[in-house]
Amino acid sequence: MISCNRINEKDASSFLSQKPLLFFKRAARRWMTSFRNVLFPSRCLVCGIFYDAGADGDDTDFIDWMTEEDLIKAPFEQVMMRLLSRCTCPACTKGFVPILSPLCPVCGVMFTGRQGTDHLCPKCDAELRAFGKARAVGVYEEGMMTVVHRLKYKSKIQLAHPFGMLMFILFCRIWSEDPVDIVIPVPLHRRRLKSRGFNQAYLLVKDWPRYSLISNKPEFEFRISGDILIRTRWERPQTGLNRKERMAAIQGAFAVKKPFLAAGKRILLVDDVHTTGATAEACAEALTKAGALKVDVLTLARTL
Numbered sequence: 001m002i003s004c005n006r007i008n009e010k011d012a013s014s015f016l017s018q019k020p021l022l023f024f025k026r027a028a029r030r031w032m033t034s035f036r037n038v039l040f041p042s043r044c045l046v047c048g049i050f051y052d053a054g055a056d057g058d059d060t061d062f063i064d065w066m067t068e069e070d071l072i073k074a075p076f077e078q079v080m081m082r083l084l085s086r087c088t089c090p091a092c093t094k095g096f097v098p099i100l101s102p103l104c105p106v107c108g109v110m111f112t113g114r115q116g117t118d119h120l121c122p123k124c125d126a127e128l129r130a131f132g133k134a135r136a137v138g139v140y141e142e143g144m145m146t147v148v149h150r151l152k153y154k155s156k157i158q159l160a161h162p163f164g165m166l167m168f169i170l171f172c173r174i175w176s177e178d179p180v181d182i183v184i185p186v187p188l189h190r191r192r193l194k195s196r197g198f199n200q201a202y203l204l205v206k207d208w209p210r211y212s213l214i215s216n217k218p219e220f221e222f223r224i225s226g227d228i229l230i231r232t233r234w235e236r237p238q239t240g241l242n243r244k245e246r247m248a249a250i251q252g253a254f255a256v257k258k259p260f261l262a263a264g265k266r267i268l269l270v271d272d273v274h275t276t277g278a279t280a281e282a283c284a285e286a287l288t289k290a291g292a293l294k295v296d297v298l299t300l301a302r303t304l
């Protein structure tokens with residue numbers, strides 16, 4: 001378990017006193033980055049081509065410019081494009097489509113008609129979902145499909161850094177007024193974990209406690225837990241199955257190993273992709289049965 005502790009008052013005052021130093025540090029780093037870009041252009045994390053990312057092209061800098069404006073107020077599509085242009089070439093950056101309103105407030109599906117306000121989709125209107133609300137960073141097509149595929153099947157784990165940060169920004173925006181206690185990456189079966197060597201959902205959230213500490217957002221404590229929920233069944237990949245088939249295939253595939261840790265808790269499930277929502281619902285059902293107060297879902301990508 002990873003605890004995320006807030007900065008105490010003493011730390012906060014020492015942090016403020018370091019601001020001028022931080023300013024010069026950032027200015028020096030920007031100058032160094034510009035100089036370095038002339039000699040060594042940035043390499044697109046998605047397609048691998050070299051491109052000029054300008055003075056901003058340094059993915060280790062992301063955390064530095066996450067002001068309150070970036071985290072909470074600026075339009076999400078702007079922040080997303082600004083962040084991605086630091087690590088993906090202009091052609092790849094164009095391939096990412098953010099999930100924006102109007103969308104379904106429960107399952108988070110974005111309506112292709114771009115007029116009007118959020119409203120329930122026919123599926124959520126017709127049946128109760130096991131989770132409270134689900135949201136995603138981008139549409140699961142072109143750019144996001146390539147990212148998820150390279151992350152999961154080509155072990156390009158460096159992609160988890162910028163895309164995990166985008167998820168953290170969305171997390172701050174959507175859950176700041178709706179706190180969660182525990183963030184649970186959707187678990188893989190131990191056989192799949194062994195063969196892949198990592199859980200992509202965990203990689204996407206592992207830096208969140210650090211981002212939270214540095215930005216002081218969101219204004220509540222949360223911890224990441226990888227030992228409450230387990231995947232008990234090994235199923236074949238669910239690609240090509242419809243929602244009903246997926247629901248049947250995944251029924252009972254998750255179990256809560258330590259129910260006392262889930263009881264009375266507000267939980268956020270994190271995964272790479274939301275397609276039919278069958279995985280999220282199976283996890284949410286298991287956690288609710290164990291006494292969780294609510295289970296929400298955040299994914300990197302979502303189908304339309």
Ligand SMILES: [Zn+2]
Nearest residue numbers: 044047089092
């Ligand atoms: Zn590219």
Ligand SMILES: [Zn+2]
Nearest residue numbers: 104107121124
């Ligand atoms: Zn819906």
